[in-house]
Amino acid sequence: MAFTFAATKREEQGTGASRRLRRAGSIPGIIYGGNQPVINVTFDHNELFHLLRNEKFHSSVVTADVEGSKEAVILRATQWHPFKQQVLHLDFQRVAADQKLHTKVPLHFVNAEVSPGVKLDGGIVSHVLTELDISCLPANLPEFIEVDLKDLASGHSVHVSQLKLPAGVEVVHHGEGDPVVATILQVRGGGEAEATPAA
Incomplete structure (x- = not known):
């Protein structure tokens, strides 16, 4: 099963900006690695929440569609709210086909x-x-x-x-x-x- 999800670049950073994003139904996150700069992104909460419930999503190379640019990534870290069913932050790492x-x-x-x-x-x-x-x-x-x-x-x-x-x-x-x-x-x-x- 191939997983693809949308991501949008974000300029605003910090606690206040992240809080506003979460209230609007988005998840702040980052994509890093692969000898490329770190990019700050947001994800749709509902889309990623359902993907995270699938065990295969956690151990698969997945595709992040960052405003039309496809990135092969793997999930590295998930931060959850202490008591709500809410994802607070996601980290994805780029992967290269020729690198372990x-x-x-x-x-x-x-x-x-x-x-x-x-x-x-x-x-x-x-x-x-x-x-x-x-x-x-x-x-x-x-x-x-x-x-x-x-x-x-x-x-x-x-x-x-x-x-x-x-x-x-x-x-x-x-x-x-x-x-x-x-x-x-x-x-x-x-x-x-x-x-x-x-x-």
Whole structure:
């Protein structure tokens, strides 16, 4: 799915100007990177609010139509109102087809219900990570990375090194070791609780 949205250049800056824009149904934001100057822009709140509700929008190269000039960008930061369903500010970074980008993509967990740890032992899946830092060219950017739990036994874990990454995608790992992605926790009770009186 390709996402395209409109952006308008803005001259006014500062808290007062941003407040006026938000009252008028617009979102202030910036587009930066790509060896080009930062441009201050505004977006239509309703249009971007609905796009932000789509998970794919957060991990896709999207197109900002800045007054007729198309910019390939990726969402970098979203500022929300503390308690209203209102977007306060958006940051987008330009991307170039021949330059690797570093971003986060969501993890999608599948087959938990048929894994031995859940189906046979009644365990509970604990999602330690829900997204992954990756590096790749824009053309190779996946919408998500699948984590298959079908062979996972109770008390065992899936690690980052065990994930099947799409072609051209590398994990950006900070620190040492091999981080846990998900684990199946053993649920105490059941057989143990019944065995105690008998003993």
